[in-house]
Amino acid sequence: MNLNFDNSFVRELPADPDLSNRRRQVQHACFSKVEPTRVNAPRLIAHSREVAALLELMANQCTSEEFANVMGGNVLLPGMAPFAACYGGHQFGTWAGQLGDGRAITLGEVVNSAGQRWEMQLKGAGPTPYSRTADGRAVMRSSVREFLCSEAMHHLGVPTTRALSLVATGDQVVRDMFYDGNPRSEPGAVVCRVAPSFLRFGNFEILNARKETDLLKTLVDYTIRTHFPELGEPSVETYLRWFEEICRRTAVMIAHWMRVGFVHGVMNTDNMSVLGLTIDYGPYGWLDNYDPDWTPNTTDAGGRRYRYGHQPGIAQWNLVRFANAIYPLVDAAEPLQAALTSYAETFLIEHQKMTAQKLGLASFRPDQDDSLVEELNSILALVETDMTIFYRRLADLDSNQSAAAANDLDRAIAPLIDAYYQPESMTAEHKQRIAAWIDRYRQRLSQDAEVTPTERRARMTAANPKYVLRNYLAQLAIDKAEQGDPSLVMKTLDVMRRPYDEQPDNEAFAAKRPDWARRRAGCSMLSCSS
Ligand code: AMP
Ligand code: MG
Numbered sequence: 001m002n003l004n005f006d007n008s009f010v011r012e013l014p015a016d017p018d019l020s021n022r023r024r025q026v027q028h029a030c031f032s033k034v035e036p037t038r039v040n041a042p043r044l045i046a047h048s049r050e051v052a053a054l055l056e057l058m059a060n061q062c063t064s065e066e067f068a069n070v071m072g073g074n075v076l077l078p079g080m081a082p083f084a085a086c087y088g089g090h091q092f093g094t095w096a097g098q099l100g101d102g103r104a105i106t107l108g109e110v111v112n113s114a115g116q117r118w119e120m121q122l123k124g125a126g127p128t129p130y131s132r133t134a135d136g137r138a139v140m141r142s143s144v145r146e147f148l149c150s151e152a153m154h155h156l157g158v159p160t161t162r163a164l165s166l167v168a169t170g171d172q173v174v175r176d177m178f179y180d181g182n183p184r185s186e187p188g189a190v191v192c193r194v195a196p197s198f199l200r201f202g203n204f205e206i207l208n209a210r211k212e213t214d215l216l217k218t219l220v221d222y223t224i225r226t227h228f229p230e231l232g233e234p235s236v237e238t239y240l241r242w243f244e245e246i247c248r249r250t251a252v253m254i255a256h257w258m259r260v261g262f263v264h265g266v267m268n269t270d271n272m273s274v275l276g277l278t279i280d281y282g283p284y285g286w287l288d289n290y291d292p293d294w295t296p297n298t299t300d301a302g303g304r305r306y307r308y309g310h311q312p313g314i315a316q317w318n319l320v321r322f323a324n325a326i327y328p329l330v331d332a333a334e335p336l337q338a339a340l341t342s343y344a345e346t347f348l349i350e351h352q353k354m355t356a357q358k359l360g361l362a363s364f365r366p367d368q369d370d371s372l373v374e375e376l377n378s379i380l381a382l383v384e385t386d387m388t389i390f391y392r393r394l395a396d397l398d399s400n401q402s403a404a405a406a407n408d409l410d411r412a413i414a415p416l417i418d419a420y421y422q423p424e425s426m427t428a429e430h431k432q433r434i435a436a437w438i439d440r441y442r443q444r445l446s447q448d449a450e451v452t453p454t455e456r457r458a459r460m461t462a463a464n465p466k467y468v469l470r471n472y473l474a475q476l477a478i479d480k481a482e483q484g485d486p487s488l489v490m491k492t493l494d495v496m497r498r499p500y501d502e503q504p505d506n507e508a509f510a511a512k513r514p515d516w517a518r519r520r521a522g523c524s525m526l527s528c529s530s
Contacts, residue, residue, distance in 0.1 A: 001061050001070065005079030005108040006117070009197075012222050014215065016086070021127050025098055028212060030203070030219055031083040035076065036105050037126025037136070039190070041170025042072025045144075045486040046493060048151050051164040051194050055120075056112050062165070071165040071192045073105070073125040080108040084128035085198070088206030089270025090321050092305055098206060099270050100130025103138060106198070117196050117226070120164065124190040137173045141478045141522060142530030143189035144489055146281040148477065150193065152469040152496035153278055158256040159249065160278040161195035166489065168481075177521065177529050178298065187482055195277055197227055201322040202270035208325040217329055227275060239326060240335045247319055247343035249276020254315045255350035259358065260465060261287035261387045263308045265297040266528060269318045283526035286468050288513040289421055290380035290387040296471065299528045312347050319343055357463035358391055359441070360456035362448040372444055379434050384421035386512040388468055393419055395460035397438070399445045399453055409435055421512065465499040466510050471524060472517035473509060 009031065016029040026032055047062045061067060069075040076082065084101035091099075105125040110118045123146065124138025143166055150163035169188040176183040207216040221234040224242055231241045253276050257264065264271070265283040273279040285296025292309030300306050306314060323336040330336060352364035355373055380390065393416045409428060412435035417423055445456065469492070477488040495509045503509075517523035 001057065001064075001066055001077055003055060003057075003077060003079065003108075003110045004112070005077075005081070006111045007079075007081040007108050008117070008222075008226050009085075009106070009109065009119075010081045010083055012226075013219060015083070016129065018129070021129055021131070023127075023132055024129050026086045026100070026129055027210060028215060029086060030215070031085045032129045033082065034084050034105060034128045035082050036073030036107075036122055038074050039072050039169035039171050039188070041168075042068045042074055042190075043168045043170065044068040044071070045166045045168050045189070045481060046147065046489045047071075047165040048147075048163055048493070050151070050154075051162045054112060054116065054118055054162070054194065055110050055164065067165070068167055070107075071122070072167040072169060072190050073122050076107070082107050084130055085203060086130065086206060087200055087202035087270055088209055089200070089202035089268050090205070090318070091268040091270070092300065092303070093317075095209065096268075096270075097209070098130070099132075099202060101128055102131040102134055103128070103136040104193075104198070107192075118194050119197055121193045121195075121198055122190050123193055124169075124188065135173065137169075137171070137188050138190065138530060139173050139175055139186040140168065140189040140482050141186065141475075142282065143191045144478045144481050145284070145474050146191050146193070148474055148489065148492055148496065149281045149284060149469050150278075151493055152499070153262070155497050156256075156260050156465055156468070156499050158260060158262070158278060159253045159276055161193050161198065161273070164192040164194050166191055168484075175529050178525075178527055179529065195273075195275070195279070197223075197273075197275060198279065199223060199227075199274045200270050200279065201272040201274065201318060201325065202268075204274075205269060205321060205325040208328060213328045216326070220326060220329060223274065236330055239329050240339065243323065243326060243330075243336060244339040244342055246274055246276065246322065247339050248346050250315050250319060251343050251346035252276065252350050253278060254312050255347055255354055257311055258308075258351060259354040259463065260468060261290075261308070262468075263287065263295055263306070264311065265295060265300070265306055265526065267306050267311065267314045267318065269321050272315070272318050272322075274322075282530055283528055285471050285524075285526065287387045288470060289384040290377070290390070292377070292381070296524065296526045297528070298525045312351075315347075316340065316343055354463060357459055360395065360445065360451070360460040362451050368444065372440060375437050375440070379437050382433065383426050383430050386419045386421065388465065389510070389512055390416060390419035391460070391464035392466055394441075395457050395464065397442075399442055399456070401442075412438060419512075462500055466502065467495055467499040467506070469496060470513060471522070471526075472513055472520075475517070475520065475522040478522065 013030040016026045016032040104123045106121045127136035147163045147166040153160040171188045172185040173188040271280040283297040295307040356364040409431035480488040
C-alpha cells in the first residue's frame with residue numbers, strides 16, 4: 001500500500017517532548033507522539049469502498065492482509081507519523097480539564113490527487129498519554145456502531161466524519177456496560193476514521209484554559225491556513241469570519257440531525273468538530289417514535305441534557321464555550337456575540353427550509369407553517385408514531401382528497417397507519433386530530449399550485465429517508481459480528497448506501513422497531529461505555 005502522506009499537524013504544531021505513553025498533563029503542546037499498541041489477530045470485518053476511493057486505495061488492497069494489519073494498528077506504513085491530540089472539554093455542562101485522544105491515534109494525513117486532505121485515525125488503538133484510567137481500547141459493539149453510522153450519515157447527506165474500516169482485534173476487552181458492577185469480557189475492534197481533520201472545540205478550549213495564548217494563536221492560524229484557506233490569511237477579521245463559518249456549519253449540521261431524527265447523545269464540547277462534522281459516534285440513537293425528549297444515553301438519563309429537542313440549543317451553548325476559548329485572539333465580545341446570533345438565524349433558516357422539503361412545500365411560510373408544524377409535532381407525539389415512516393407515507397398522501405370529509409376516521413388516517421406503533425389503542429379523539437391535521441396540510445398544499453403532485457413527492461422523498469440506522473438494526477449487525485459473522489454489517493452498510501431509494505428487496509430494514517427491541521440494551525438504552 002502506497003499512500004501519499006503530508007502530515008501538516010505534526011509538522012506545523014509543537015509536540016510534547018515526552019515520548020512515553022505514561023498518563024500525564026501535556027502542556028505547551030498540541031499532541032503527543034504515540035504508536036498504536038499491537039493487537040493479537042487483526043481481521044477485517046468490513047470496509048467502505050467510498051472512503052477507500054477518497055484515499056485512492058484499490059479494491060484488492062482493501063482486502064489484503066497488509067490492510068488488516070495497518071488498520072488494526074500492527075503495521076505502520078512509510079510516511080505515517082502517529083500521534084494523539086491534546087484537548088479538553090465541557091462535559092455535561094462543566095469544564096472537565098484535559099481529555100485528549102485517549103484511545104484514538106492519528107496515523108497521518110493523506111493528500112489525494114485531487115488535493116484533498118484526509119486524516120486517518122484509528123479508534124481503539126491502545127493507550128496514549130490521554131487515556132487517564134482507561135485502557136485505550138474499543139469494543140466490537142461500539143465500533144460497529146461508529147463504522148455503520150458514519151457511513152449512513154454520509155449517504156443521508158449529513159456532514160460527518162467517515163469510516164474506512166472495521167477490524168476485529170482478536171483480543172478481549174472488559175467493560176461494565178451500564179456501570180452497575182457487572183463487567184464482562186467483549187471482543188475488541190478498531191475503526192479507522194477519516195476526515196479532513198478531527199480538531200474539536202476542545203483543542204482550542206484547553207489552550208485558553210491554560211492561558212497558552214501564543215499556542216492558541218498558532219493552532220488557530222494553522223487551522224485556518226490548512227482547513228479554511230478561503231477565509232484569507234489569519235488576522236483578527238479572519239478569526240471572526242472563521243468563527244462565523246463554524247457557527248454556520250454547526251447550524252447546518254444540527255438542522256440535518258433534526259431532519260433525519262438523529263440524537264448524538266454526548267454533545268460535549270470535546271465531541272464538537274470545528275469543521276462542522278458529526279463526530280464521535282458513541283451512545284447516539286435514532287428516533288423510532290417521535291419524542292423530542294428522548295435520549296438514547298442512559299448516562300444522561302437524569303437531566304436528559306442531550307435529548308433530541310435540545311440539540312439546537314446545546315450546539316449554541318457549545319459555541320459560546322468556543323467563543324470564550326478564542327476570545328483572547330479577538331479581544332472584543334460584540335462581534336463574537338453577533339456570530340452566535342447568526343448561528344440561531346442560520347439554524348432557523350435551514351430548519352425551515354428542510355421542514356418545507358420534508359412536507360413538500362414550495363417554501364416555508366412562517367405565518368401559516370409555524371402553527372402547521374407545531375400541530376404536526378403534537379400529533380406525532382400524541383400516540384407512538386414512527387417519525388421516519390410517517391414522513392415517508394405523507395409523501396404518498398393523495399393531496400386532493402379530504403380526510404375529515406371522508407367522515408370515516410379510519411379511512412382518513414389509513415395512508416399513515418403503518419407509522420403507528422399501537423394503532424389499536426388510538427382513540428376517536430386521536431384520529432380526529434390527526435385527520436384534521438391532514439386536512440389542514442392538504443389545504444396548505446393546494447396553495448402551492450406551482451408544485452405538481454409528482455414534484456412534491458420527489459421533493460419529499462429526497463428529504464425523508466426510508467432507511468435510517470435504527471438502533472435495533474445496528475444491534476442485529478453487532479450480534480452477528482460478535483459471533484464472528486460480518487455479513488450483516490456489510491449488508492446493513494449496503495442498504496444504508498441508498499437511504500432515499502425504495503429497495504423492494506430490503507423492506508425489512510425499513511421496518512419500525514420490533515417489540516423485543518423496546519427495552520433491550522443497545523436498542524433503546526446505550527451508555528458511554530464503549
Ligand atoms: P467520549 O465520551 O467517548 O467522547 O470520551 C471522552 C474522553 O474519554 C476522550 O478523551 C476519550 O479519548 C476518552 N476515552 C473514552 N474511552 C476510553 C478508553 N477506553 N480508553 C482511553 N480513553 C478513553
Ligand atoms: Mg469523544
